[in-house]
Amino acid sequence: MEFYSKPGEFDAINYVPHTESHGTKELWKTFWLLLGITILDFVIYFVMGASGVRNVIFILFGLVKAYYIVGAFMHMKSEKVNLALTIIVPVVFVLGLIWVMLYEGDAISKSHTNHSPETHTEVHK
Amino acid sequence: MSNHSEAVFEKQPMWAGGRSPFNVSYGKLMMWIFLLSDAFTFSSLLIQYGAQRFSNVQTAVTTKWPDPASIFNHFPFMHGFHLPLLFVSVMTFILILSSVTMVLAVEAGHRNSKKEVQRYMFYTIIGGVAFLSCQAWEWVTFIHEGARLDGNFFGITKEGYDHLHSVHFGSHFEWDKAIDRTNGPVPFAALFFIVTGFHGFHVFSGVVINVVMYIMTVRGTFERRGHYEMIEKAGLYWHFVDLVWVFVFTFFYLI
Numbered sequence: 483m484e485f486y487s488k489p490g491e492f493d494a495i496n497y498v499p500h501t502e503s504h505g506t507k508e509l510w511k512t513f514w515l516l517l518g519i520t521i522l523d524f525v526i527y528f529v530m531g532a533s534g535v536r537n538v539i540f541i542l543f544g545l546v547k548a549y550y551i552v553g554a555f556m557h558m559k560s561e562k563v564n565l566a567l568t569i570i571v572p573v574v575f576v577l578g579l580i581w582v583m584l585y586e587g588d589a590i591s592k593s594h595t596n597h598s599p600e601t602h603t604e605v606h607k
Numbered sequence: 608m609s610n611h612s613e614a615v616f617e618k619q620p621m622w623a624g625g626r627s628p629f630n631v632s633y634g635k636l637m638m639w640i641f642l643l644s645d646a647f648t649f650s651s652l653l654i655q656y657g658a659q660r661f662s663n664v665q666t667a668v669t670t671k672w673p674d675p676a677s678i679f680n681h682f683p684f685m686h687g688f689h690l691p692l693l694f695v696s697v698m699t700f701i702l703i704l705s706s707v708t709m710v711l712a713v714e715a716g717h718r719n720s721k722k723e724v725q726r727y728m729f730y731t732i733i734g735g736v737a738f739l740s741c742q743a744w745e746w747v748t749f750i751h752e753g754a755r756l757d758g759n760f761f762g763i764t765k766e767g768y769d770h771l772h773s774v775h776f777g778s779h780f781e782w783d784k785a786i787d788r789t790n791g792p793v794p795f796a797a798l799f800f801i802v803t804g805f806h807g808f809h810v811f812s813g814v815v816i817n818v819v820m821y822i823m824t825v826r827g828t829f830e831r832r833g834h835y836e837m838i839e840k841a842g843l844y845w846h847f848v849d850l851v852w853v854f855v856f857t858f859f860y861l862i
Contacts, residue, residue: 492625498632498836503717513707517700523861524696527676528776537862544857548850555710555846557839565629569639576650583654587661594664 504560512554519543638840642847645809649851652802653858659794669790670762675860677763677771680780681748689771689780695860698741699852705734706849709817713842716835721824724835728821731845735814742807746800753788754796762791799859806855809848816841 523543530536553559558566619626629636665671676691683694708730715723753760763771767787774780782788820841829835 495633497627498834499630501717503714506711506714509710516703520699524692527692527861540857540861544853547853551846551850555706556843562629569643572643573646580654583658584661587658590662591664
């Protein structure tokens, strides 16, 4: 399957770097961690009442889980930094969109609730 | 493969050509780029959900945004009991478990152990099918309860919340449909179906990919090729599906 290169030349299409097993210990550790956080999610949901603090905890837990899935299961930790940055940096810009859209949504709900009851129902007809 | 000459390529300057700057195969790099674009797709859907939720106003016709625990409180074979969050936690557990068997298949592939790859791929497929079955059951229950893509009989009145909060976890609970429920915000049900449906479609395609990988492993395609990189690429996709579920779980069920 040498379509693009002569023998001895770098074959960009078929190039596959050599990989080695790093054992299963870290993978199982990650599994127990993910399971533990999910159980903690479940417990916190019932122990704490609904509040902003609880939501922040859930989002932080979600980010921790994401870090371990991408880092350990998808082997991002052992990839070159160049590749990791190529994938992760664009995602950071999504945070700006989240902030803007939530702000706009909140503004819409405020502008509706500030109307008098008559106009209020009319807005939603 | 040209593993013996890898060291020669490594000595080339990083961006001068004639080597892979990221030291990954072409296919794996493209899988990462695809997953990045897919991450944007799911972000846009989840951001839609956030914006709709923040802009929702209680009106004369609809209630405020429903509390997820009051809606996803069913469990198979436990009809009529108030068990919020339990079923979806089981689903999360299934997906995490199938992620582990997937990564074990990748690890076995690094050791060129065909038998183990085969076994773990089989477990992963079972996990994927189990998750899809759970989701199908949840959709059926939710539709049966009155949720539609273009409507949502899932507004919960103040009386409904009082009724709900009067029961404990695991005790018997039945909605009094005339008093407890009214029309709820349409985007709640619509986005639930769109986002979990889109995620479920990803799980489905992941299962199909894994079945193909399983067949290729059994037939010895990768053994002849000398490496199990295709398992790694399929694994990346499968873990991404798990990653998306982490955020769907957080934003649709927990918050």
